[in-house]
Amino acid sequence: MIDTLLHLQWREPLWLVVAAVPPGFVAWRWRRRARVLHYADADLLPWAASVAGKRTGFGARAILEALAWILLALAAAGPRLPLPLHDGQATPRHRLTAMVVLDVSASMRAADIVPDRLARARLELLDWLPRLAGERVGLVVYAGEAGLLLPPTDDAALLARALDQVDSRLIEAPGTNLAAALDLARAQLAAAPGKAKAVLLVTDAEADSVDAAAQDAADALRAARVPLFVLGVGTEAGAPVPLPGGGWAEFDGAPVISRMAAPTYRQWASASGGRFVVASDGDADWTALHDNGLGALPGEPLPPETAAAWRELYAWCLAPALALLMATALPRRVAALLALGVIGAVLAPPPARADAPAAWQAWQQRDYGRAYLLYLDVGGYPGQMGAGAAAWRQADYPAAMRHYGAALLLAGSDAQRADALYNLGNAHYARRQWQAAYEAYAAVLRVRPQDARASRNRELAWQKLRQERPETPRESDLGGRRGFIAEGRIQLDSQTGATPGDPEFGPPGLQRDRGTSGAGATAASGAAAPMMVRVEPALALSGLKKLDRLQDRPDSLLKNLLKQDARGGDAARRPW
Numbered sequence: 001m002i003d004t005l006l007h008l009q010w011r012e013p014l015w016l017v018v019a020a021v022p023p024g025f026v027a028w029r030w031r032r033r034a035r036v037l038h039y040a041d042a043d044l045l046p047w048a049a050s051v052a053g054k055r056t057g058f059g060a061r062a063i064l065e066a067l068a069w070i071l072l073a074l075a076a077a078g079p080r081l082p083l084p085l086h087d088g089q090a091t092p093r094h095r096l097t098a099m100v101v102l103d104v105s106a107s108m109r110a111a112d113i114v115p116d117r118l119a120r121a122r123l124e125l126l127d128w129l130p131r132l133a134g135e136r137v138g139l140v141v142y143a144g145e146a147g148l149l150l151p152p153t154d155d156a157a158l159l160a161r162a163l164d165q166v167d168s169r170l171i172e173a174p175g176t177n178l179a180a181a182l183d184l185a186r187a188q189l190a191a192a193p194g195k196a197k198a199v200l201l202v203t204d205a206e207a208d209s210v211d212a213a214a215q216d217a218a219d220a221l222r223a224a225r226v227p228l229f230v231l232g233v234g235t236e237a238g239a240p241v242p243l244p245g246g247g248w249a250e251f252d253g254a255p256v257i258s259r260m261a262a263p264t265y266r267q268w269a270s271a272s273g274g275r276f277v278v279a280s281d282g283d284a285d286w287t288a289l290h291d292n293g294l295g296a297l298p299g300e301p302l303p304p305e306t307a308a309a310w311r312e313l314y315a316w317c318l319a320p321a322l323a324l325l326m327a328t329a330l331p332r333r334v335a336a337l338l339a340l341g342v343i344g345a346v347l348a349p350p351p352a353r354a355d356a357p358a359a360w361q362a363w364q365q366r367d368y369g370r371a372y373l374l375y376l377d378v379g380g381y382p383g384q385m386g387a388g389a390a391a392w393r394q395a396d397y398p399a400a401m402r403h404y405g406a407a408l409l410l411a412g413s414d415a416q417r418a419d420a421l422y423n424l425g426n427a428h429y430a431r432r433q434w435q436a437a438y439e440a441y442a443a444v445l446r447v448r449p450q451d452a453r454a455s456r457n458r459e460l461a462w463q464k465l466r467q468e469r470p471e472t473p474r475e476s477d478l479g480g481r482r483g484f485i486a487e488g489r490i491q492l493d494s495q496t497g498a499t500p501g502d503p504e505f506g507p508p509g510l511q512r513d514r515g516t517s518g519a520g521a522t523a524a525s526g527a528a529a530p531m532m533v534r535v536e537p538a539l540a541l542s543g544l545k546k547l548d549r550l551q552d553r554p555d556s557l558l559k560n561l562l563k564q565d566a567r568g569g570d571a572a573r574r575p576w
Helices: 002-007 012-037 058-077 119-132 156-164 180-193 212-223 260-271 284-291 314-330 332-347 356-364 370-376 382-392 397-410 413-430 434-447 453-469 536-552 554-563
Strands: 079-083 095-101 136-142 146-154 197-203 229-231 276-278 309-312
Touching: 002 058, 058 079, 058 314, 095 119, 095 146, 095 180, 119 156, 119 197, 119 284, 119 397, 136 156, 136 180, 146 156, 146 180, 180 197, 180 212, 197 397, 197 453, 212 229, 212 260, 229 260, 260 276, 260 370, 276 284, 356 382, 382 397, 382 413, 397 413, 413 434, 413 453, 434 453
Parallel strands: 095 136, 095 197, 197 229, 229 276
Antiparallel strands: 079 309, 136 146
């Protein structure tokens, strides 16, 4: 105990002065009373001064309030104990600046790795974020040009937001300009403070991206003592490159097969002090790339005042101070009930985790909001699939995509991966992302060639991809209110009943948004004569122009921002 008090330190020691207010006030009262008592003889004192009558309980209440005041002052001063770091133990914060260089070229849409290379790269990076321990991370995207999407930051939520905005359409220049991307990342690192820096390149490591300029950029990183870590997203067998408008890339009349050039990228990474890892299911890729690689690099030395970890003790002063204040200010019954409630909450056992049957019961009751929360508590592959299905029923398609993507990473078998891919395709389809939906269904068919639902949905996505034009009203080719595009079944572990994911069917007809009311959708002619409205053509054009300028176009904004860092060069590059 004495040793602990000797090591006790204070974050804001000036607040300790406030603790002297109650004793000072008591001393002032005592001195004032002593002066009054010495004003006259004891026999004449009742006629010389009036002494207030004794108030019952005032002394005990004053003592409790003074003690609460002192405890509040101690809590504000921030008592804490240092936690010593053992030899070889890493500091709690890893102060290092890393630039993520993400390939968004056309070849990243190849589907030799499910659901496709770019989607898998984004999922892998999102899976990397929880491993960060204080590193400052920036994001550079590149295709035929390179642009800075996010400067280095230690805000993981901001980085996750930037990853959600990544799209192959952000860079209009075709091709793969790896040299410009690495040079831009090196320039950002040169402007960042400190010396602990690294580059994480996430790419399909395509053979066509290896050229003399890329070799020079890799050599420049090595000369600047910046290690290059590479996460390869693809396979050496390769896959055809889909085009944005449909079809496949061709060269001299033959389909282009995008293959990974692993030896060259591995040599670049090894020469700079980094490592090359191919994306794989599970945690093996990030264990090798981050835990034993980027995360193990020596970080910047921490300042002496922040090098140690601290055990904060202010709560031990704050809690009893609040209890004393409530005891003196509240009625005794209320204070006793609050005390019993706090004791019961402390002694109560922690709530048990939800199980799949409870979540499924909520699903059967059509309480999809509660089912969503229960499936989140289940965790793992079953929980992510159930949460995605519940989000789908609530028309929250972005949340459904996130959960199906997480389930894809957590899948333990080809059958589970195919189920997650199928429902991920449904979510893409609901968001009118026809290309991503087509590729997801195509990936399902590679695992289950006889899957009739995936085949039919793939054809629907292909038709939408070919049309790519809005119609008002448009004929619903989805088979009713939800349609057969969402007819995938989601098999959950430990599930005793039917699986969520089977929507109701209805007759085909005009498709309406779910949020619109049906009152005005079936207006019949003849009930009232149509009102004739005359519009001035010049004013109409002006109004349309104003409405056009009011539209929010984040993609256009990001494109223009990325063009500021465009370094395409004059070299002729293949469009993939």
